[in-house]
Amino acid sequence: MTSKIPTITLNNGANTPSIGYGTWQALDEELERALETALEAGYRHIDTAYVYQNEKVIGKVLKRWISNGKLKREDIFLVTKLPPAGNRPEGVVKYLKRSLENLQVDYVDLYLIHAPFGLPDFEGDFPPKGNDGNVILDMSTDHIAIWKALEEQVDAGRTKAIGLSNFNKSQIERILKNSRIKPCALQIEQHVYLQQKELVDLCKENNILVTAYSPLGTPGMNKYFGKRGIKVDLPDILGNPAVKAIAKKHSKTEAQVLLHFYVQQGWLPIPKSVNPERIRQNLDIFDFQLDQQDVKELKSLDAGIRILDFGPFTGVDKHPEFPFKNEKQK
Ligand SMILES: NC(=O)c1ccc[n+]([C@@H]2O[C@H](COP(=O)([O-])OP(=O)(O)OC[C@H]3O[C@@H](n4cnc5c(N)ncnc54)[C@H](OP(=O)(O)O)[C@@H]3O)[C@@H](O)[C@H]2O)c1
Known part of the structure; x- marks a missing residue:
């Protein structure tokens, strides 16, 4: 039985559980079964995105739980994202309406701009590619104009x-300077190997929640990208000797140690799993304490290793708003 999940109050006054359920790479019946297990286990923060092509499955499960009285809409903190193909003012309302329809809800709790670069509006597999294999870009992306359109969606009640x-930092600072409604959350790759202190500090100063994506180092990614002929060099975070030793010391799994550490740091992790045992395990992280030495060791694992640098999307780094231009290549 999972202990009670602590909540976090956001800068708009809303509350969210301090850990969520990620859904990237989960589809169809597999996701349907997994989400049933996740809701039974107690997850109440769900992360999806238009580009994950799984909003309809999530909508179907939520509808079932709401109509049979097991859940009320307000019990769920639902997050989805504007696809890069919608990164222009008119794209915001178009794609948010589509997501609401897919999810069978009147509003989402949080709507994120998925990535700072823009692609032309298109239907089909993400991302669109030219004959040269490079991703086709829309170079005219205007963050301030998109943000204003997002603010209008808060006014319209389609997102809370x-x-x-x-x-990146300068892109966030520009939004902060030019916004009527401040960003509520920043979702970034965040794990022991990539602790992003500068960004975390900026978020803390501005009361922005940091959501930690790929918190376990996304170990299943090559299975997913492999279908597209892509292989990514993945660091084995779960196999790190220090993480393993801390897990052994507390009789918990490596994933539980990491997730507990993230929550303790104030980052909201959104681990993905379609495995019933791991779904439950990832939520069962509140019945132990890390000591100062554990925390020190986990902090010292920071190595600036970014896994998801959009590398498989050849040419995307040519976009003026590509966020990781100033980082050294792996
Ligand atoms: N905003 C963005 O651009 C962005 C990018 C990436 C991800 N995200 C979000 O963040 C979520 C999480 O990130 P992620 O899916 O990349 O990676 P992750 O949560 O770090 O890792 C998921 C992988 O770890 C395995 N796993 C889960 N729990 C485990 C455990 N206790 N022990 C061992 N292995 C375990 C899963 O396999 P099984 O399913 O077989 O258990 C899956 O292969 C995504 O699902 C998505 O919602 C957002």
């Missing part, structure tokens, strides 16, 4: 809060 994902 708005935020950013994969934005």
Whole structure:
């Protein structure tokens, strides 16, 4: 039985559980079964995105739980994201309406700009590619204009809060200077190997929640990208000797140690799993304490290793708003 999940109050006054359920790479019946297990286990923060192509499955499960009285809409903190193909003012209302329809809800709790670069509006597999294999880009992306359109969606009641994902420091600062409604959350790759102190500090100063994506180092990614002929060099965070030793010391799993550490740091992790045992395990992280030495060791693992640098999307780094231009290549 999972202990009670602590909540976090956001800068719009709303509350969210301090850990959520990620859904990237989960589809169809597999996700349907997994989400049933996740809701039974007690997850109440769900992360999806238009580009994950799984909003309809999530909508179907939520509808079932709401109509049979097991859940009320307000019990769930639902997050989805504007696709890069919608990164222009008119794209915001178009894609948010589509997501609401897919999810069978009147509003989402948080709507994020998925990535700072823009692609032309298109239907089909993400991302669109030219004959040269490079991703086709829309170079005219205007963050301030998109943000204003997002603010209008808060006014219209289609989302309770708005935020950013994969934005870098200067891109966030520009939004902060030019916004009527401040970003509520920043969703970034965040794990022991990539602790992003500068961004975390900026978020703390501005009362922006940090959501930690790929908190376990996304170990299943090559299975997913492999279908597209792509292989990514993945660091083995779960296999790190220090993480393993701390897990052994507390009789918990490596994933539980990491997730507990993130929550303790104030980052909201959104681990993805379709495995019933791991779904439950990832939520069962509140019945132990890390000591000062554990925390020190986990902090010292920071190595600036970014896994999801959009590398498989050849040419995307040519976009003026590509966020990781100033980082050294792996
Ligand atoms: N904003 C963005 O651009 C962005 C990018 C990436 C991810 N995200 C969000 O963040 C979520 C999480 O990130 P992620 O899916 O990349 O990676 P992750 O949560 O770090 O890792 C998921 C992988 O770890 C495995 N796993 C889960 N729990 C485990 C455990 N206790 N022990 C061992 N292995 C475990 C899963 O396999 P099984 O399913 O077989 O258990 C899956 O292969 C995504 O699902 C998505 O919602 C957002």
